[in-house]
Amino acid sequence: MIRKHTILLAFLAAAAIGQAQGILGGHVTGNIAVDGQMSSADATIGAEDVPEKLLLNSRADVFYSNGGFSAGLRFEMYQNPLLGFDSDWKQGQGLANYFVAYSTEKLSVTAGNFYEQFGSGMILRSYEDRYLGIDNSLFGLNVQYRPVAGITVKALAGRQRLYWDYVESLVRGVDAEVNLNSILTPLQESPLHITVGAGFVSKYEDDESIIASANPEYRLNLPLNVGAAAFRLDMGYGHWGLQAEYARKGQDPSVMNNYIFREGEALTLNLTYSQRGFSTNLQCKHVDNMAFKSLRSREGQMAYINYIPAINKQHTYALLSMYPYATQTVGENGLQADVIYKIKKNTLLGGKYGTDLHLNTSVITSLHTDSLGGRGTEGYHIDWFDNGGIYYGDLSVEVAKKLSPTLKLVATYAYQVFNPVVEEPATTDGLHHNNIVVADLTWKVHKGHSLRFEAEWLGSDSRYDDVNDPRAGDWIMGLVEWNIGSHWFLSASDQYPYNDGSGNYYNVAVGYTHDATRLQIAFGKQRRGMLCIGGVCREVPASNGLTFSLTTNF
Amino acid sequence: MKKIILTFCFCLAATALMAQSATLPANVTLHNLNGEPVQASAITNDGNPIIISFWATWCKPCNRELTNIKEVYDQWQEETGVKLVAISIDDARSVGRVRPHVEGNDWPYEVYTDQNSDLKRALGIVNVPHTILLNGDGEIVWQHTGYQDGSEDELYEKVKELATKQ
Structure with missing residues (x-):
């Protein structure tokens, strides 16, 4: 691991020096974000004591791009993680993500950590949210091919990030999206816009011993490969719009569904009408047994391959x-x-x-x-x-x-x-x-x-x-x-x-913004929820004391 | 481990010092409000400046910013030829509300969706609202994070500086 990091760093340093001397050209961009917290126990609000006195979540992204070539890495540090973050983040610091990518007009190839989503994410979404402490990036290979304008084909294979590690299971997937207006001549000038798509994702996970409830003499014959497929449609006509997606998942006994052998399915529909000054949308959702995880015995919010959003x-x-609502991936109607x-x-x-x-x-x-x-x-x-x-x-x-x-x-x-x-x-x-x-x-x-x-x-x-x-x-x-x-x-x-x-939750805050740099310091008691002050929103856990946050882009 | 961190800090410092005009990345696909794919690198404005504003339907300050700019947008366009491109980072939860939100609020902007934050991530953006100013050659010349009433005046000063240069 360390050796790999050193090579990457050497590469980036070379790129940086090369650029500074005008040898390589290209651009370097990125960001630094530091969040800190000092909190003392307050039982009435559920705030915990912080024996370390100071908690820090920090990260820095550095990207290098030159024509179609790009590379990036992310340094992360949780020393120790802020309140509300899983203790599994505690293992400290390091180069968490890295990738190299090459892109032409028709082809993009990414090797390393990547984020991808098929359709609305009902069968596959790798994403990150640093305030929620979620990063399920895939580590592997991601290829996108655009043979003609309006057609995108994606293929990927990789292993999912879980805190500071990668899970053993494999995730493979293909997806195609076709914009009919781009490829069918009669539709080119039509007010009717149609885009269709379909995707398939397969997970492979080693066997494990799970005892059947009916007879403790037997262990379950678990499927090692679990597949999920989804079809989607996006239509627009004048003021009207319709988005629909249907997903189906094979038998996937897991701790989420109490190891039952039942197929999963989900349907979402979104109908919109909009004109100047008036718009409406109607959305409905049916979700049944759609927790799709790379680890069948992992409870909680981690190791999800797919993403089923709340619609409220x-x-x-x-x-x-x-009182925020949390999606019930095992089943809900909305x-x-x-x-x-x-x-x-x-x-x-x-x-x-x-x-x-x-x-x-x-x-x-x-x-x-x-x-x-x-x-x-x-x-x-x-x-x-x-x-x-x-x-x-x-x-x-x-x-x-x-x-x-x-x-x-x-x-x-x-x-x-x-x-x-x-x-x-x-x-x-x-x-x-x-x-x-x-x-x-x-x-x-x-x-x-x-x-x-x-x-x-x-x-x-x-x-x-x-x-x-x-x-x-x-x-x-x-x-x-x-x-x-x-x-x-x-x-x-x-x-x-x-x-x-x-x-009693009081809070005083001061913030300073200069261009893309922002510093904010707050003191008080914070109850769990969404906080929007001075122009930025984030979710926060209960705390009692000082918090600060520094972010900058370059 | 210490060495790695030191090297990393050095890299960071070196790169920060020579930060210079990057452009929009070549390999990111956005979608327009008709659900059609559009490459981020295809965003242009005939050699005039472009404001890229990252927002979300649920983000109050983003909505204040785009509503306030709407009131002066005609004047900005006439004086400088600038174009505002609003990139929504709404994910599957609320992306279906983006088109009704834009048309219902009668926003005059070019709007794209970035459902899995691919463009936001490629540009290293931490939070919304976040505003990026591109010059006539598509190079990033200024960035601003957050929105407070009056931030748009500072943004427009930067736009005017660019327009007079050309």
Whole structure:
């Protein structure tokens, strides 16, 4: 491993020196990102003590490109990982990812770590999210071939990254996407746009001993190769759009489905209509037994080969995102509708500057299943059009209105139903019902100076004494953010559960941005959720103390 | 191990010092709002500057930035010939909302989707919103991360500098 790193470094150093002397030419780009945290224990908010005093997550990407040739590497360091990150990251630091790639007009070849997605990712998605601590990049070979404009064929083989290691299993896949308008002459000038695609992914994993539940004398005859295929369609006609994808997976007994021999399937449909100032989309989803992992006995969020997204709206206001929904890859049905409408200027409801309306609703339920037995059997039977219990539901109305040349108000009301069984580990049973109101006012004091105020309220029927969950109870929140020019910002906020004594979350932050460099320092108590301050959003775990973040691009 | 880190730091410092005009990568495929594939290197503007703005439907500051620029976009285009290309990094969860979002909000920009963040990653971008300014030759001349009300004035100063050079 070390030897390989040295060779790579020598190569990059040579490239760098070569460029500096004008021998090689080409470009060097990249980034550095450092996140640090100091936190002390606070049982009421669930913050842990940090014996190391300071936790650091850092990374740097360096890319070199010259014509069709490119290469890159990433240094990662978790000394030790920030709160909320898996302890498996603890093994420290090193060159985590590297690749070389060559690309011509028709052909791209990447060797090393690569990220790839087939269609919407229902059978294959390798991606990374450094705030979530996920990197399932594949290490191997990825080839893309574009024989003519409008046709893309992909083929790949590799092993999946898991923390600082690669899993033993192999992942192989092929995918083709054809834009019919590019290759069929009659469609070239047509207002009808059609793109179709299909992909196939196969996983090979060595055998292991899993005992059947019906008879402990027998071990399961596990399939070593598991295949998954998907077909997709993307159509547009005038104001209308339709995206559909259907995926099917072979028998894949795993810890996720309690080792049943049942095929998996998933269907997503998205219908959109949009014109100037009005648009809507309707989305539905059916997922049954679609946890596709490179390790059959790995629980949790790691080692996924595919990606099944949640379809409910991703909220960013703190109290609106207090109860976030997590996709149930083992099975769920979902429906989502979204409407954007701009009321014109100089009308009764539009006023002098016009008004923006945004409506969204979603409901996600479990599947209605009839059991056919446990481990080693087909598992269960489902009726496609019959739902089980509710997992999550919400309805939100957002009104954005410019009140004067210097004042803008965004007001939001939302109703949520949340079933804690979707969380790992489930905090409690029984549904939570929440009403949430948010007012967000921006005041442009004068050129380059603005103040933003947020007031939020959440009324919930969950009580701390009943559920022992720090989110329980009714909440109020206030935030003031002062943007000074485009470089500095200061903010202060407080979240307080006023009828339950489960913690008071204050936070003060200061940030400085210069071009592509940004430094932010915050002090306070943070509850788990989505945080957006001074123009950037991220997910954060509970903590009590100081956090800082430095990012730069070059 | 220490040696490796030292060498690495040296590399980093060396590369940072001579950072110079890169272009958009050759091998990244985006999709337009009709679902059709478009190579990132095919983004052009007849020798005029291009603003590349990385955003997502769920990103509040991104939406503030693109909404605020919309109000002055006509004027920017007339004065400098600049074009704004908005690259959505929405993944499978929300990519279906990108076209309704853009048309519903009546954004006048050229919009592409980068569903698995391939272009974002190739350019080493850490967070959205992130803005990149290309000169008439397609070279990256300036980058900015984050958005605060008024950031667009600084961006436009840079665009004007480029336009007068040409």
